Amino acid sequence: MHQHSINASPAPAPAEGRRRRRRPVVAALVAFLAVAGLNTAMSPGAQAADNPYERGPAPTTSSIEATRGPYAVSQTSVSSLSVTGFGGGTIYYPTTTSDGTFGAVAISPGFTGTQSSIAWLGPRLASQGFVVFTIDTITTVDQPDSRGRQLLAALDHLTQRSTVRGRIDSTRLGVMGHSMGGGGTLEAAKSRPSLQAAIPLTGWNTDKTWPELRTPTLVIGADGDTIAPVATHSEPFYESLPSTLDKAYLELNNASHFTPNTSDTTIAKYSISWLKRFIDNDTRYEQFLCPIPRPSLTIEEYRGNCPHTS
Template sequence: MTASITLGGGPVRPVLCRNRGVPMQRRIFAKAGIAAAAVAVATAALAGPQAFAGEGPGAAVVAFAGHAKGPAPTEQSVGAQRGPFATDKLVVPAQAGRGFNKGTIYYPDDTSQGTFGAVAVIPGFLEGESAISWLGPTLASHGFVVLTLAPNATTDYPEPRSDQLLAAVDWLANQSPVKDRVDPARLAVAGHSMGGGGTLIAASKNPALKAAVPLAPWNLYSDFSDVTVPTLIVGAGRDFIAPAVMHATPMYNSLKAKQDQGYLKLKNADHFTTNRYDATVTAYTVSWLKRYVDEDTRYSQFLCPVKSGFQLTCPV
């Protein structure tokens, strides 16, 4: 599959949050984000920069920041359906009062490399968990704890889906059976269609999130200029359900003046292309999550250098 990729950047500008009925939630999350950031900075200062020497004697030492895990990435590895980590899974049954319905946790079975970043993923209108289930084992095998969700109702609009995503990542990091594997300061959200619209709303509500990946997003409004979370929007050129010109493109246009915002527009792709494994979608999603959730600068090379048709202030 071919793709035209537009990645946008620029200076971060303070933007007032639009009132979408949750100003208090956003303030609470913002305060939590400041606290999480302080913990992350203190931890990094104690740990210092990490260095990987590759394999074999005499291999070059490469220093980088962040929470890097796994072998040095390659063009082939970032788009692979299965990454370097073996994975396990747990079924999460429905439970009242938790804020989300049910789902499946996929996680690396390696306990020797510390905690991992976590991602919650929700499907779109009239879709079940199976619509986005491929992302579970794929992202987990690249070094993330992933919770794929069944929505509370398949007819839920983006707003309630955003609340389900936020409840899910919070539960995953603090109450789930795999909470000891999750770094609660490194959380991300993703979703398809109305779940993609919910992903952007979740990023608006909780600026402490490390990344957001809306896939073929649909929403009744497209102005997300208040979002500061690093966001990779994936649109489809032949999407007739959430046409990019009405959804993904204006959503990205509302973000692109800020740093660390990206737009991957897939040519010859429809609304449901991201509901199954795709090497291009995987390569950019994995690289984005690695760069911003793990702060692993080894993955910057797969977002940069700027190529024809790109617009990006490259992350370092």
């Protein structure tokens, strides 16, 4: 309309000409601002504003199956002499401070095991945007209830006294563990309902029922486990969890009780997705958990409630 009126009218007076020449400039500025606003609305920063806990780029199957995620990782050792309530360990954390704070996870080894048996999970999870504490227990024969208390003591050290406490959001914490450490993971979640995620790995516990849990829980078992057979451990653990709870059961195919002690892509893929989904409230990872993953060369069975509610 402006262009048509300019062409149809007689030569404008100088002042009017200046006003009309400004109109295309104003229109261009409005168009620029509109596009800039649209780009801002579509940018990762705007999405992060909707969920302030979201960290890292949008995930892909290859990114969560990779041995390292997008974050460079540093680590620091924690002496058993400098802590109380557990046996020390190693903290792995994203090196950057530009993304704000991160959620944190403490991981316990199994019966007779040390942190070296679960060490592979440290840098693998930390590189995806978590502070990870792989711990030693007070003795290698500690039972699940003790390991549960030690996991919580490790989280308290991590968030209150560790050298990286300023990098952690203390409201976004999770626990993991292998074997008796897996049983301890359930104990920790029972004792501290504020935990955001729990992942027992081929867990062992004399207590088979966990109706008290309020923490989203991914139970990982192994079809060939003869030490904590899924029929008497992981399956009843999962089945006893409240039906209203966000929960899942992943049974590894062609796997043993000790599969979680070495680097495993399937364990990592679904652990990362679970921790991201429930510690970071990052729904970008829902796609890997729902719909329910189908049996494959590495998955014997997967059960869960979809879509997730929290």
